[in-house]
Amino acid sequence: MRFDIITIFPEIFQGALGSGILRRAALAGLVEIRVVNLRDFAADKHRSVDDRPYGGGEGMVFTPGPLFAAVEYCRGPVKTPESRVVLMTPQGRTWSQQFAESFSKLPHVVLICGRYEGIDQRVIDSLVEEEISIGDYVLTGGEIPALAVLDSVIRLLPGALGNSDSAVNESFSSGALDFPQYTRPAEFRGMAVPEVLLSGDHARIREWRRQQAEARTGSRRPDLAAGTRAGEA
Numbered sequence: 001m002r003f004d005i006i007t008i009f010p011e012i013f014q015g016a017l018g019s020g021i022l023r024r025a026a027l028a029g030l031v032e033i034r035v036v037n038l039r040d041f042a043a044d045k046h047r048s049v050d051d052r053p054y055g056g057g058e059g060m061v062f063t064p065g066p067l068f069a070a071v072e073y074c075r076g077p078v079k080t081p082e083s084r085v086v087l088m089t090p091q092g093r094t095w096s097q098q099f100a101e102s103f104s105k106l107p108h109v110v111l112i113c114g115r116y117e118g119i120d121q122r123v124i125d126s127l128v129e130e131e132i133s134i135g136d137y138v139l140t141g142g143e144i145p146a147l148a149v150l151d152s153v154i155r156l157l158p159g160a161l162g163n164s165d166s167a168v169n170e171s172f173s174s175g176a177l178d179f180p181q182y183t184r185p186a187e188f189r190g191m192a193v194p195e196v197l198l199s200g201d202h203a204r205i206r207e208w209r210r211q212q213a214e215a216r217t218g219s220r221r222p223d224l225a226a227g228t229r230a231g232e233a
Contacts, residue, residue: 001106001157002032004074005146006067007113008049010035012143022150025160033150034074038062041069050116059117067112067123074110083108085129088142088149089118092131095149099132103149104156111149113142176217176224179209 005013013035016022025031039047043065050060075083084106093099103109112119112128124131134145154160182193196208218225 001030001104001154002034002108003150004034004036004108004110005113005150006036006038006070006074006110007141007143007146008038008115009113009141009143010037013147016147016151021155021160025154025157028159030157030159031154036070036074038066038070041066041073053117057117061117062115062119062123064120064122067119068127071110071112071123071127075108079129083110085110085112085127086149087112087114087119087124087128087131088133088145089114089131090133090136090138092133094136095132095134095145095152097152100149100152101156103153109153111142111146113146115141176213177221179212179216 007013017026017033017035022033026033038049042049049062049066051063053059053061071085075085079085084103086109088111112123132145132149134148139145182197186193186198194208196204199205214225
């Protein structure tokens with residue numbers, strides 16, 4: 001799998017891509033990640049990539065020329081089924097675990113990190129195939145959302161995690177939040193691990209975990225609980 005990230009702040013990605021699972025996945029050849037500086041595709045000596053919006057208003061807007069050139073550099077001059085061009089924007093569909101699972105099956109994703117007041121609509125109309133938001137709030141740019149997409153997708157690639165079951169038995173994979181987790185010691189400052197987890201009875205443990213996950217989802221994310229019940233009906 002390959003990711004191309006188009007940004008005017010490539011330095012934001014250095015620490016994250018050089019650490020943890022993202023670094024190990026790249027070293028293992030599971031994923032290729034290229035960070036592309038949008039300013040490299042500017043046509044003037046000042047490397048300008050933005051301008052004032054037509055019609056007036058606050059802020060600046062990414063101009064189409066550099067973005068068209070950058071996307072075509074990453075994807076090629078013609079749209080192909082192998083590549084998905086994605087814009088990180090508050091106006092997009094909300095990212096989810098199911099979204100991440102579908103992206104993990106794609107061979108190539110181009111992530112455009114928006115900034116300022118947005119990007120020229122002609123880029124969206126002509127190049128962008130998916131607009132993604134990571135929540136109902138506004139950040140200064142699309143770099144942090146792009147890292148969230150990278151992390152959530154790459155950890156799903158076969159071989160990225162030490163235990164292949166880790167990506168299956170966790171929050172949202174089953175439509176519910178995860179159950180509580182405990183480790184040694186069995187008692188700490190008067191707080192004991194639930195007896196069932198020490199019993200060795202795997203059937204009881206599975207049932208306890210299921211009940212805990214349902215209770216946690218119902219109290220913390222009733223929207224997810226309602227969706228699960230609707231799916232079971």
